Amino acid sequence: MSNSSSILLALLVVVVAVVASSLSRKRAGKLPPGPRGLPLLGNALDMMKLRPWLVYNEWKQQYGDIVYFTAADRGCLLLSSHKTTHELMDKRGSNYADRPRAVMSGEIVGYHPKVSVPNYNVPRVRQMRKIIIEGQNAKRLNDSIIPVVEEKLQGLLISFLHKPDDFAHHIKKFIAGVIFEITYGHVLEDDDDKLWETYEQMSKDFSLSTSIGAFAVDSVPALKYLPRWLNLGWMQEADRMIALRDVHAQVPYDAVKEQVANGTARPSLMATLLERGQPTLEQEDIFKWVGSDFYSGGSDTTTAFFLSFVYMMSLHPEAMRKAQKEIKQVVGNRLPTLADKAQLMYVDAVVQEIFRLNPVVPIIPHATAEDDEYEGYFIPKGTTVIANVWAIAHDESVYPDPHTFKPERYLNQEENARTGTNPDPRKNMAFGYGRRICPGQHMAEPVTFLTVMTILSVFDIEATNPNAPKPDFSKAEKYTTELFSRPEPFTCRIVPSSKESEALIRALEV
Numbered sequence: 098m099s100n101s102s103s104i105l106l107a108l109l110v111v112v113v114a115v116v117a118s119s120l121s122r123k124r125a126g127k128l129p130p131g132p133r134g135l136p137l138l139g140n141a142l143d144m145m146k147l148r149p150w151l152v153y154n155e156w157k158q159q160y161g162d163i164v165y166f167t168a169a170d171r172g173c174l175l176l177s178s179h180k181t182t183h184e185l186m187d188k189r190g191s192n193y194a195d196r197p198r199a200v201m202s203g204e205i206v207g208y209h210p211k212v213s214v215p216n217y218n219v220p221r222v223r224q225m226r227k228i229i230i231e232g233q234n235a236k237r238l239n240d241s242i243i244p245v246v247e248e249k250l251q252g253l254l255i256s257f258l259h260k261p262d263d264f265a266h267h268i269k270k271f272i273a274g275v276i277f278e279i280t281y282g283h284v285l286e287d288d289d290d291k292l293w294e295t296y297e298q299m300s301k302d303f304s305l306s307t308s309i310g311a312f313a314v315d316s317v318p319a320l321k322y323l324p325r326w327l328n329l330g331w332m333q334e335a336d337r338m339i340a341l342r343d344v345h346a347q348v349p350y351d352a353v354k355e356q357v358a359n360g361t362a363r364p365s366l367m368a369t370l371l372e373r374g375q376p377t378l379e380q381e382d383i384f385k386w387v388g389s390d391f392y393s394g395g396s397d398t399t400t401a402f403f404l405s406f407v408y409m410m411s412l413h414p415e416a417m418r419k420a421q422k423e424i425k426q427v428v429g430n431r432l433p434t435l436a437d438k439a440q441l442m443y444v445d446a447v448v449q450e451i452f453r454l455n456p457v458v459p460i461i462p463h464a465t466a467e468d469d470e471y472e473g474y475f476i477p478k479g480t481t482v483i484a485n486v487w488a489i490a491h492d493e494s495v496y497p498d499p500h501t502f503k504p505e506r507y508l509n510q511e512e513n514a515r516t517g518t519n520p521d522p523r524k525n526m527a528f529g530y531g532r533r534i535c536p537g538q539h540m541a542e543p544v545t546f547l548t549v550m551t552i553l554s555v556f557d558i559e560a561t562n563p564n565a566p567k568p569d570f571s572k573a574e575k576y577t578t579e580l581f582s583r584p585e586p587f588t589c590r591i592v593p594s595s596k597e598s599e600a601l602i603r604a605l606e607v
């Protein structure tokens with residue numbers, strides 16, 4: 098068959114699939130309002146835009162908190178308020194815990210052994226979530242995780258002192274070091290660590306393959322039937338991702354298995370799992386992919402948060418000074434610990450505001466397992482449900498003056514409770530919803546707080562050019578458009594805040 102007839106045939110497949118799907122879509126009631134979109138394609142092109150959350154925010158203004166649209170053969174429900182996400186994704190959690198069809202990441206690359214890709218009713222998903230959550234229970238957190246974080250934090254402070262301009266690299270390495278050590282007992286020392294390199298590539302591949310809009314085949318699934326010899330860009334990308342898919346999880350798992358067998362394993366989640374006795378083949382597969390999920394779930398998200406923290410401090414010196422003053426008053430001239438947290442209300446407010454103003458995960462996709470009805474609207478089974486986190490975080494009625502960095506908003510808790518404003522973003526959106534809520538939250542919350550207060554206890558973070566205009570956060574300016582959004586590359590000055598602070602850091606070097 099010639100090139101052009103193959104493409105024609107593929108287009109025919111697309112048209113037939115879309116028409117068949119729209120004819121088969123049950124209309125048991127009125128769908129929520131929403132944009133009409135193009136014939137056949139629906140709003141697929143809007144989903145593929147850079148920062149689709151800004152388009153979704155416009156739809157919220159136009160149609161309200163609950164919007165329905167189609168993207169080729171996919172029906173999508175957009176939820177843009179605390180009320181709708183809570184009532185559907187949290188309260189009706191069992192029906193809203195599936196994931197949308199993942200054509201590129203699941204069906205083509207084959208990432209379905211990871212916890213976040215399959216639907217919730219697959220027993221393996223619940224088993225994996227349980228292992229991940231138990232891996233951060235209070236005992237493991239206190240005895241194994243926080244001590245590792247504290248040790249790696251000391252390394253981070255030393256790196257900031259010596260090579261402050263490389264702060265982004267130091268942050269990335271700090272997180273990777275924590276995750277490798279608690280998951281596999283692997284000590285990350287060198288920048289060219291092979292395991293780190295492999296995991297970084299896998300993590301990039303995974304996040305790209307799951308980004309709504311990154312690949313046309315996700316919006317128009319029938320494209321996956323195009324013949325492989327067309328060698329389109331996404332086909333080549335998929336082949337490259339497949340080559341790394343299994344190997345990244347197998348190598349560190351095999352290493353720990355061998356160490357456990359010969360009694361040389363360092364303490365880690367994987368060693369604990371393997372020391373319980375010979376796992377079945379099915380358990381081995383689960384353990385391997387849990388290891389992979391610790392990295393892909395924890396690395397880019399936490400790095401994005403810390404880069405956002407550094408960026409926000411460089412832009413808001415007055416907030417930074419207030420936080421530093423509070424730390425000085427409570428902690429004095431030593432490094433803080435989590436035991437100080439209860440007295441550091443302003444620092445906690447800074448952390449909350451970083452989570453809110455530029456959410457690490459601006460849109461969160463779930464899917465319905467069954468037909469549903471809400472406020473008179475019909476919501477079909479298999480609908481992609483998108484929590485519009487960015488819009489919720491910038492909702493003026495909940496967070497007054499929403500595009501401004503203002504930690505003070507969280508301080509008057511009584512007034513906030515009375516007016517229903519300024520809820521803690523960590524509790525109702527930053528970590529997701531219902532049965533799919535981030536299973537890493539148990540460690541992410543203390544780790545983000547500990548790191549922010551430790552850095553602020555000894556360093557000043559200053560803008561390279563303090564007079565430059567501030568980004569317009571109502572347009573998500575200067576933040577990347579990926580699944581996990583972070584500041585675009587930026588420069589700043591990181592310097593010890595006093596002679597005593599410098600001495601504290603230097604004392605860690607011996």
Ligand code: HEM
Pocket residue numbers: 212213214226229390391392393394395396398399402457458461462463526527528529530531532533534535536537538540541545
């Ligand atoms: C600042 C740090 C973090 C943020 C902002 C964050 C945020 C999120 C969000 C929004 C989700 C989607 C939840 C949903 O679908 O409703 C998620 C899922 C997930 N997170 Fe985190 N996360 C962070 C840290 C971590 C850490 C440290 C781990 C390590 C264990 C982790 C592991 C995961 C996993 C495995 C999932 C998929 C869960 C599933 O699909 O059932 N995350 N995270």
